[in-house]
Amino acid sequence: MGKNIVLIGFMGTGKSTVGMRLAERLHLQFVDMDREIERITGMSISQLFRKHGETRFRSEEQLMAQKLGRCSNLVIATGGGVVLHPDNVAALKKNGIFVGLEASPEVIMSRVSRKKGNRPLLSKNTTIEDIEKMLAAREEYYACADIRVDTTGQELNKVVNEIITQVRRISYRRKNHPDLRV
Numbered sequence: 001m002g003k004n005i006v007l008i009g010f011m012g013t014g015k016s017t018v019g020m021r022l023a024e025r026l027h028l029q030f031v032d033m034d035r036e037i038e039r040i041t042g043m044s045i046s047q048l049f050r051k052h053g054e055t056r057f058r059s060e061e062q063l064m065a066q067k068l069g070r071c072s073n074l075v076i077a078t079g080g081g082v083v084l085h086p087d088n089v090a091a092l093k094k095n096g097i098f099v100g101l102e103a104s105p106e107v108i109m110s111r112v113s114r115k116k117g118n119r120p121l122l123s124k125n126t127t128i129e130d131i132e133k134m135l136a137a138r139e140e141y142y143a144c145a146d147i148r149v150d151t152t153g154q155e156l157n158k159v160v161n162e163i164i165t166q167v168r169r170i171s172y173r174r175k176n177h178p179d180l181r182v
């Protein structure tokens with residue numbers, strides 16, 4: 001059973017863009033958790049937050065994490081808050097390698113500025129300092145990544161190559177040294 005590659009990281013670190021290209025390169029199916037939640041609920045993430053609140057969104061997210069954790073051979077782009085719930089991490093780790101994407105607060109700010117309307121946790125008044133604070137508060141959660149890749153100033157293909165190299169390395173180590181926590 002082929003492991004899933006699970007992309008985690010803060011909003012605007014490139015999970016969806018990188019995930020799509022990575023899946024293409026590895027001939028794997030790509031799943032974007034937020035798009036799946038939108039498909040199933042028939043609402044955009046913003047609508048879901050507005051009409052039913054964050055709690056409802058988080059429970060949809062949890063169901064989706066459980067479901068995807070039972071799948072294999074997927075590249076999964078998670079929402080930035082998936083790792084906040086330990087059950088989500090446990091479910092997705094069962095058959096997944098976690099790739100943590102990172103970016104500087106400035107790069108995150110410029111990427112999310114284009115699509116703030118789709119991100120209920122950010123508003124047009126969100127500042128770099130707000131992003132820095134959120135990043136600091138979440139740092140310990142993103143630390144569950146098996147591999148970490150900084151996307152700041154990197155070309156998409158370079159990021160994808162780096163992930164492929166590291167995933168292969170880790171898969172090799174896990175296969176040959178199953179007792180090591182690598």
Ligand code: S3P
Nearest residue numbers: 010011012034079080081119120
């Ligand atoms: C969230 C990130 C969003 C989306 C939701 C909550 C978060 O996904 O799941 O708005 O808590 O960081 P992206 O990371 O794809 O923007």
